[in-house]
Amino acid sequence: MNARPRTVDEIDTPAVLIDLDRALANIARAQAHADAAEVKLRPHIKTHKLPFFARKQVEAGAVGITCQKIGEAEVMADAGLVDIFLPYNILGRQKLARLKALHDRVTLSVTADSATTLAGLAETFADKRRPLKVLIECDTGGGRCGVQDAEEALALARQIAGAQGLAFGGLMTYPAAGHPAEAEERLVTIRDRLAGDGLACEIVTSGGTPDMWRNPDRRIVTEYRPGTYIYMDRYQVGKGATAYHDCALTVLATVVSHPTPTRAILDSGSKALSSDTLGLPDHGELVGVPGARVTALSEEHAKVELSGDGRLKIGERVRVLPDHACVVTNLFDEVHLISGERVVDILPVAARGRMG
Amino acid sequence: MNARPRTVDEIDTPAVLIDLDRALANIARAQAHADAAEVKLRPHIKTHKLPFFARKQVEAGAVGITCQKIGEAEVMADAGLVDIFLPYNILGRQKLARLKALHDRVTLSVTADSATTLAGLAETFADKRRPLKVLIECDTGGGRCGVQDAEEALALARQIAGAQGLAFGGLMTYPAAGHPAEAEERLVTIRDRLAGDGLACEIVTSGGTPDMWRNPDRRIVTEYRPGTYIYMDRYQVGKGATAYHDCALTVLATVVSHPTPTRAILDSGSKALSSDTLGLPDHGELVGVPGARVTALSEEHAKVELSGDGRLKIGERVRVLPDHACVVTNLFDEVHLISGERVVDILPVAARGRMG
Numbered sequence: 001m002n003a004r005p006r007t008v009d010e011i012d013t014p015a016v017l018i019d020l021d022r023a024l025a026n027i028a029r030a031q032a033h034a035d036a037a038e039v040k041l042r043p044h045i046k047t048h049k050l051p052f053f054a055r056k057q058v059e060a061g062a063v064g065i066t067c068q069k070i071g072e073a074e075v076m077a078d079a080g081l082v083d084i085f086l087p088y089n090i091l092g093r094q095k096l097a098r099l100k101a102l103h104d105r106v107t108l109s110v111t112a113d114s115a116t117t118l119a120g121l122a123e124t125f126a127d128k129r130r131p132l133k134v135l136i137e138c139d140t141g142g143g144r145c146g147v148q149d150a151e152e153a154l155a156l157a158r159q160i161a162g163a164q165g166l167a168f169g170g171l172m173t174y175p176a177a178g179h180p181a182e183a184e185e186r187l188v189t190i191r192d193r194l195a196g197d198g199l200a201c202e203i204v205t206s207g208g209t210p211d212m213w214r215n216p217d218r219r220i221v222t223e224y225r226p227g228t229y230i231y232m233d234r235y236q237v238g239k240g241a242t243a244y245h246d247c248a249l250t251v252l253a254t255v256v257s258h259p260t261p262t263r264a265i266l267d268s269g270s271k272a273l274s275s276d277t278l279g280l281p282d283h284g285e286l287v288g289v290p291g292a293r294v295t296a297l298s299e300e301h302a303k304v305e306l307s308g309d310g311r312l313k314i315g316e317r318v319r320v321l322p323d324h325a326c327v328v329t330n331l332f333d334e335v336h337l338i339s340g341e342r343v344v345d346i347l348p349v350a351a352r353g354r355m356g
Numbered sequence: 357m358n359a360r361p362r363t364v365d366e367i368d369t370p371a372v373l374i375d376l377d378r379a380l381a382n383i384a385r386a387q388a389h390a391d392a393a394e395v396k397l398r399p400h401i402k403t404h405k406l407p408f409f410a411r412k413q414v415e416a417g418a419v420g421i422t423c424q425k426i427g428e429a430e431v432m433a434d435a436g437l438v439d440i441f442l443p444y445n446i447l448g449r450q451k452l453a454r455l456k457a458l459h460d461r462v463t464l465s466v467t468a469d470s471a472t473t474l475a476g477l478a479e480t481f482a483d484k485r486r487p488l489k490v491l492i493e494c495d496t497g498g499g500r501c502g503v504q505d506a507e508e509a510l511a512l513a514r515q516i517a518g519a520q521g522l523a524f525g526g527l528m529t530y531p532a533a534g535h536p537a538e539a540e541e542r543l544v545t546i547r548d549r550l551a552g553d554g555l556a557c558e559i560v561t562s563g564g565t566p567d568m569w570r571n572p573d574r575r576i577v578t579e580y581r582p583g584t585y586i587y588m589d590r591y592q593v594g595k596g597a598t599a600y601h602d603c604a605l606t607v608l609a610t611v612v613s614h615p616t617p618t619r620a621i622l623d624s625g626s627k628a629l630s631s632d633t634l635g636l637p638d639h640g641e642l643v644g645v646p647g648a649r650v651t652a653l654s655e656e657h658a659k660v661e662l663s664g665d666g667r668l669k670i671g672e673r674v675r676v677l678p679d680h681a682c683v684v685t686n687l688f689d690e691v692h693l694i695s696g697e698r699v700v701d702i703l704p705v706a707a708r709g710r711m712g
Binding site: 259314 | 402424448469502503614630631686689
């Protein structure tokens with residue numbers, strides 16, 4: 001309906017802005033770090049959900065990509081990505097059929113943490129000459145999915161090794177943020193237990209942007225799956241993983257109301273910023289407006305408290321640095337790539353909203 | 357890709373289920389209550405974002421609908437809805453042009469809480485023979501948008517009355533939940549102040565499902581804009597606004613992992629349930645599984661703690677009653693209307709993700 005915006009000034013709000021130069025620099029920085037540490041990088045596309053950036057990550061040196069849902073992997077396969085890791089328990093007739101179809105098109109690997117998941121995979125891929133690589137998910141303190149100890153891992157590894165259409169690929173974990181060393185110790189124990197049984201782990205993969213810059217105590221992790229590092233966000237700044245001037249994603253918003261001197265309202269509510277704070281006390285902060293924080297959200301309104309020198313006026317356009325970039329991406333049908341104030345491109349978020 | 361499901365058993369997860377019989381009963385119950393209270397009902401479509409249910413609400417007796425964004429209103433106008441209230445400060449060249457185009461198609465009314473918003477509306481609609489009806493938003497304790505006192509309201513009402521293309525429509529508020537009487541008192545003060553200046557309020561509109569069933573102390577509200585009442589949710593049950601067996605929206609999910617006897621993981625993460633708890637301690641509960649609550653979310657995983665007699669097994673499909681129904685709707689491209697176990701229809705969430 002409206003003419004395509006050429007500059008940020010012409011973009012209607014709320015909108016997602018991606019600073020292309022910063023995103024590309026973040027990709028390069030992470031790849032250089034992984035190369036120096038001799039760890040393969042397999043970025044998680046959940047943060048951007050864009051074939052454009054998945055290709056940039058592979059061109060920079062990533063061995064492939066990580067997707068969390070089959071629907072995301074299908075979009076990426078359609079866009080020409082050829083090596084996809086899906087660290088998820090795939091269950092159910094419909095998803096297994098889609099997984100099988102996807103395996104015919106790309107180099108695919110998945111995870112499992114139960115005999116039930118493995119039974120479904122084994123049955124689905126029984127007739128395959130090219131086996132599906134399956135890694136065992138290990139709970140290393142994160143308290144989400146994953147086997148609880150080495151004996152459980154051993155039983156599953158044997159089940160994989162004994163299944164005609166499956167191949168044992170190694171171990172996967174998503175460590176508790178801030179506890180990578182604990183995760184590595186647990187992975188070493190499990191890897192060594194399996195090795196004692198003749199089951200070698202080709203891949204041991206970990207993830208999480210906050211801990212990606214450290215030099216591991218133990219040589220255990222062979223692949224790393226950071227997601228947020230491409231955009232970074234307020235949470236990552238707080239964790240010391242990046243600096244404000246490297247954050248690539250902001251939400252462009254308009255001040256629609258200013259009911260009191262210290263309260264302003266933006267048109268970017270939870271439908272634009274999400275309610276996910278990752279535990280931070282606020283929902284975001286305004287770039288270049290000192291002391292302006294988003295202290296409450298309803299669906300279409302963000303409440304800003306002005307506690308510092310920053311001033312706003314009704315109709316003014318501001319940029320909000322959100323607490324968590326990945327969840328913002330999923331809320332928008334498109335994002336605006338910018339370089340300085342220039343709009344470089346508008347990309348549909350192709351893998352947005354892929355539920356299954 | 358898959359055959360259209362005929363029963364709930366055939367729906368892949370995660371998916372939104374809408375119990376059609378319950379939703380229609382909720383519509384009828386609210387309309388009967390409004391009729392008895394002699395208050396006009398103007399439901400907020402944010403909860404369902406579906407032309408199908410907007411039509412059902414009008415057929416049941418609603419005087420029109422409420423939308424929060426121009427994009428939502430455009431979808432509803434395209435679907436044949438003819439009377440739309442947009443309680444939002446519309447600012448900026450692009451949105452004002454769209455508002456003007458929409459005004460040519462339907463009976464439209466909006467709100468404003470500042471001279472800046474009114475100046476933009478006045479300029480846009482200056483050449484209109486059919487004026488745009490504008491209500492003044494009043495902060496009655498909710499602490500979001502709205503004028504702070506009667507003198508502010510009076511200044512804006514005069515500005516509206518003096519603008520050629522605008523017509524003063526009355527007052528609008530979104531009260532703090534649980535404090536409708538306080539809101540009514542403030543509205544009475546403002547209405548009487550304006551009346552003393554010769555400015556009559558044709559409409560005084562309030563909203564919010566939790567307080568919709570009470571009988572107001574004062575005869576001030578002429579229209580009511582509840583949203584959640586059509587689906588209801590765990591928050592509304594907690595507020596006493598409904599019962600579990602009247603909740604129409606659930607999220608169908610699969611147990612994908614069960615790492616410990618008391619911890620199970622579902623495939624409905626924050627991307628399906630949202631992180632919005634409306635202040636509740638958990639993210640939802642499992643229907644028919646005693647003591648099973650969703651205690652943590654990441655994007656694609658829901659962590660369930662089993663603290664009661666309920667038991668789950670991997671691969672089992674469950675229904676999650678979310679804390680907040682409206683925000684779930686916005687995350688899904690389609691919803692499944694069901695009656696018992698039968699799938700009646702699959703509807704695209706036509707007004708989902710309308711940002712501006």
